[in-house]
Amino acid sequence: MDPIIVASKVTKTYASGFQALKGVDLTIRRGEIFALLGPNGAGKTTLIGVVCGIVNPTSGTVVADGHDVIRDYRAARAKIGLVPQELSTDTFETVWGTVSFSRGLFGKPEDAAYVEKVLRDLSLWEKRHDKIMTLSGGMKRRVLIAKALSHEPRILFLDEPTAGVDVELRRDMWKMVRSLRETGVTVILTTHYIEEAEEMADRIGVINKGEIVLVEEKAALMQKLGKKQLTLVLQRPLASLPASLSPYALELSSDKSRLVFTFQSEAERAQIAGLLRALAELGIDFRDLQTSESSLEEIFVSLVRSDA
Amino acid sequence: MNWYAIRAIYSFEMARTFRTLFQSILSPVISTSLYFIVFGSAIGSRMAEIDGVHYAAFIVPGLTMLSLLNESISNASFGIYMPRFSGTIYEVLSAPISWVEIVLGYVGAAASKSILLGSIILVTARLFVSYEVAHPLWMITFLVLTSVTFSLFGFIIGLWADGFEKLQLVPMLIVTPLTFLGGSFYSLKMLPPIWQKVTLFNPVVYLVSGFRWSFFGVSDVSVELSAAMTFVFMVLCLATARWLIRTGYRLKS
Numbered sequence: 001m002d003p004i005i006v007a008s009k010v011t012k013t014y015a016s017g018f019q020a021l022k023g024v025d026l027t028i029r030r031g032e033i034f035a036l037l038g039p040n041g042a043g044k045t046t047l048i049g050v051v052c053g054i055v056n057p058t059s060g061t062v063v064a065d066g067h068d069v070i071r072d073y074r075a076a077r078a079k080i081g082l083v084p085q086e087l088s089t090d091t092f093e094t095v096w097g098t099v100s101f102s103r104g105l106f107g108k109p110e111d112a113a114y115v116e117k118v119l120r121d122l123s124l125w126e127k128r129h130d131k132i133m134t135l136s137g138g139m140k141r142r143v144l145i146a147k148a149l150s151h152e153p154r155i156l157f158l159d160e161p162t163a164g165v166d167v168e169l170r171r172d173m174w175k176m177v178r179s180l181r182e183t184g185v186t187v188i189l190t191t192h193y194i195e196e197a198e199e200m201a202d203r204i205g206v207i208n209k210g211e212i213v214l215v216e217e218k219a220a221l222m223q224k225l226g227k228k229q230l231t232l233v234l235q236r237p238l239a240s241l242p243a244s245l246s247p248y249a250l251e252l253s254s255d256k257s258r259l260v261f262t263f264q265s266e267a268e269r270a271q272i273a274g275l276l277r278a279l280a281e282l283g284i285d286f287r288d289l290q291t292s293e294s295s296l297e298e299i300f301v302s303l304v305r306s307d308a
Numbered sequence: 309m310n311w312y313a314i315r316a317i318y319s320f321e322m323a324r325t326f327r328t329l330f331q332s333i334l335s336p337v338i339s340t341s342l343y344f345i346v347f348g349s350a351i352g353s354r355m356a357e358i359d360g361v362h363y364a365a366f367i368v369p370g371l372t373m374l375s376l377l378n379e380s381i382s383n384a385s386f387g388i389y390m391p392r393f394s395g396t397i398y399e400v401l402s403a404p405i406s407w408v409e410i411v412l413g414y415v416g417a418a419a420s421k422s423i424l425l426g427s428i429i430l431v432t433a434r435l436f437v438s439y440e441v442a443h444p445l446w447m448i449t450f451l452v453l454t455s456v457t458f459s460l461f462g463f464i465i466g467l468w469a470d471g472f473e474k475l476q477l478v479p480m481l482i483v484t485p486l487t488f489l490g491g492s493f494y495s496l497k498m499l500p501p502i503w504q505k506v507t508l509f510n511p512v513v514y515l516v517s518g519f520r521w522s523f524f525g526v527s528d529v530s531v532e533l534s535a536a537m538t539f540v541f542m543v544l545c546l547a548t549a550r551w552l553i554r555t556g557y558r559l560k561s
Contacts, residue, residue, distance in 0.1 A: 014561060049561075052402040056560050074310070077404040088395030092327060093320070104316025105403045147399065 004030040004155060004186045005051065010060035012046050012210075020046040022210040023060070028155075028188060033181055035197035035218075036190045037300055038207035044190040045085060047207070048157050052082045065154060078107055081153030085160045085190075087140045089132045095119065096128040099146045106151035118146050121176060138169045145176070156180060158189040162196060174200055194297035198222075208304050221299065223264075230261040230272060232279075233288040242282055248275050259286075313405045317413025318420075321387050325421045332383070332421070333428060336375045340429050343371050344436040347493060358495050359526040364437040369520040370492030372433070376426045376451070377458050377487055377512070381479050384418035384462030389475055392466075392559070401560060407553035411546070415459045422455035439523060446531065447522035453538050454515050460545035467552045467559065486512045496528040511541050 005028040012021040020043045028034050038044050049055030051062050053073055062069045067076035090098050099115055119125045122142045127135065132143060141161070148156060158177070162170045177187050177200060191197055197204055198218070205215040214221075237256035248271060251260045259279075263269050279286070325332060348364035355363040391397040400410060433439070441447050469475045490512030496504050507513055508529070518534025521527035527534070553559065 054398055054401045054560060056556055074404040074406075077402060080402070082398070082402050084395075084398050086395050088398060090396055091394070092324070097320075097323070101316050101320050102399060104312040104319075105399060105405070107310040107312050107404055109312060 001027075002030040003027045004065055005188075006063045007047070007051070008061050008063075010047070010050055010062060011058045012043075012050060012055060013058045020210055021050070021057070021060075024207075024210070024212055026205060026212055026215065028186060029203070031181065031184055031186055032202040033177060033187045033189070033200050035201035035204045036188060036207060037194065037197055037204060038190070039304060042207045043210040044207055045159055046210075048082070048159055048188075048190065052080055052157060053077055054082075078151070079154040081148035081151065081156045083141075083144050083148045083156070083158045083161055085163065087137060087144065089140050089143055091133045092131055094129055094131055095124055095135075095143055095146070098132060098143065099150050102147040103150040106153075108151045114152070115150060118149050121179075122146050123172065138165055141165055141169065145173070149180075153185065155186045155188070158187065160190055160192065162191065162193060170196075194300055206300060206303055213303055222293075227294045228263055228269070228291060230263070230289065230291050232259040232261070232286040233290075234258065235285040235287050238284065242284075244282065245275075245278060248278075250275075259284075310403075310405050310409050313403060313409045314412045314416070317400075317410070318417045321414060321417030322420065324387070325383070325417065332379075333425060336379055336425055337428060337432050340371055340375055340432060341436070343367070343374075344433060348437055358498075359524070361524045361526065362437070365439040365524075366495075366520075367493055368430070368433045368437065368439050369523050370490075370516050372426055372429050373454065373490075373512070373516050373519055374487050374492050375429055376422050376454055377483060377515075378479060379425050380418060380422040380455055380458035381462035381465065381483060383421055384415060384459040385466035385469065385475055385479075387414050387418055388463055388466035389469055397559065401556075407550045410553055411460070411463070411549055415456065415463050415549075418459035418462065419452070419455040422459060423451060426451050426455065441523050442525045443522040447519070449535070450515065450519040450522055450538070453535070453542065454519070457538060457542040457545060460542060460549055464545060464548050464552065467549070467557070470558065486510050491516045491528060511537060514538055 005026070007024055007026045010021050010024040011019070013019045024043070024047060026047075036044050036047070046055055050057045051064060051069060053069060053076075057070075064076040065079050067073075067079075069076045093101070096115070096119070099119065100110065103110070103115065116125065119128055122145055124139070124142050124146055127139065132140065135143065145158075145161070158173075161173055165173070174196075177189070180187060189196070189200070201218050203215060204218050204221055206213040234257050238252060238259075239256065241250060241252050249262050249268070251262070252258070253260065261272070261275060263271065344364065344367075347367055352363040352367070357363065358366045391400065465475065465478050469477075489507065490510050491507070492512075496507060496513070496517075499507060514529060514534040514537040517528045518531050518538065521531045521534070551557075
């Protein structure tokens with residue numbers, strides 16, 4: 001594993017006394033898409049702020065691509081692009097102007113061809129001469145992304161990138177994030193939309209009340225915590241569960257018309273064939289069957305709950 | 309040193325200046341013209357010469373300083389306060405730059421505007437009253453030094469203010485009184501002896517006196533002292549700005 005960001009024992013206590021981060025240890029791998037999930041006020045934005053130099057940590061260190069973000073901030077920050085949660089944009093500046101400004105601010109010489117590519121990729125090219133105040137919310141979000149990409153960062157933070165964004169832009173953004181990953185950019189996104197993490201992320205971290213609750217490969221997380229259920233809709237209601245079916249984790253619904261088989265691991269999954277054979281031997285017919293998988297959202301809610 | 313960043317901030321701020329060029333040049337020019345009409349012509353014609361200089365000419369350096377101070381402060385404070393207010397400051401904070409680039413960009417742009425403005429006012433004044441500049445190099449030195457120093461001062465106010473009222477507070481409560489009492493319209497010799505001493509605590513006295521000396525060769529305090537005091541004030545402002553940015557006071561949480 002080649003780490004690109006290593007946060008060690010990062011704490012942040014605000015002047016109000018609120019402890020936003022309580023000793024966060026987190027390692028982001030080079031080239032991955034990492035989704036940081038957590039409820040409001042969990043510390044997602046504070047953590048990003050510490051990495052990007054907007055929030056002074058109370059203690060702890062963060063190393064970005066080999067550079068300490070405080071001691072060696074110039075080298076570290078030059079590699080990082082940030083799309084903030086708030087739609088903070090200039091008012092009177094044009095799209096082209098504000099993106100070029102960002103590029104210069106991050107120490108890169110002018111490169112009209114590159115800026116053009118960024119604007120085209122984000123469907124902003126037609127709007128390049130427009131003043132930002134004339135743009136819609138979704139367009140402003142695109143401008144913020146263009147600004148973050150203007151200096152060709154190796155690490156991109158997207159803080160709630162699709163909050164209040166329409167479906168089209170969300171799809172565009174996902175597409176863009178994937179193509180960025182193909183060029184080796186590491187993407188860290190925070191989101192409320194579990195769907196987004198599920199769709200995009202390679203790994204998922206859950207933060208709650210200033211602590212990292214877990215970090216897991218998405219697939220492993222889904223498998224570990226994701227329950228699957230097989231529901232059989234019976235032809236005729238059953239009075240009770242036959243004794244021969246007791247080895248299976250079966251449940252009879254209250255109206256006696258459905259059998260629900262819950263399984264998690266691969267081993268349990270292998271039981272399905274046996275279960276179906278046993279049902280046939282018992283003469284229990286079913287007219288419909290469906291399987292369902294618990295979504296990341298359910299996993300997430302159960303994690304945050306149990307932690308509370 | 310990140311030169312691209314300095315250029316980016318500087319051009320961004322200058323673009324803001326040129327967008328509002330008309331109002332930002334016109335209003336000081338009009339107010340200065342009004343001062344000349346009232347103090348220079350109407351009242352000045354009844355005033356005796358001061359140190360052998362006609363009163364209307366005598367007030368030219370003081371009036372220029374008055375505009376320079378006000379415009380430097382308001383332009384520089386607004387320049388850094390607006391990104392704080394709108395939230396766009398996040399980008400400056402997350403950029404690979406130090407306090408040096410931030411100050412050079414923002415204060416450099418504000419000072420450039422002030423120098424431009426000071427020059428325009430001096431040209432405007434020439435339409436009302438004839439004056440000569442005895443020491444042009446010193447005149448330019450004071451013009452630049454004052455623009456930079458008070459742009460720095462305004463920048464500090466812009467960093468410190470946490471509301472639009474506070475942005476106006478310091479210029480209104482401190483700078484305007486100090487400017488009016490700093491000898492813009494009179495020679496210190498016209499004051500009662502005790503006030504001649506008290507007034508030396510007013511930094512604006514040194515600016516006006518030094519600037520006036522560069523025009524007419526007469527001054528209330530020595531030109532070296534004027535330049536030194538202005539320089540000291542500039543260094544103080546610079547140190548304060550450096551401290552504010554490095555600690556992230558009211559910039560970072």
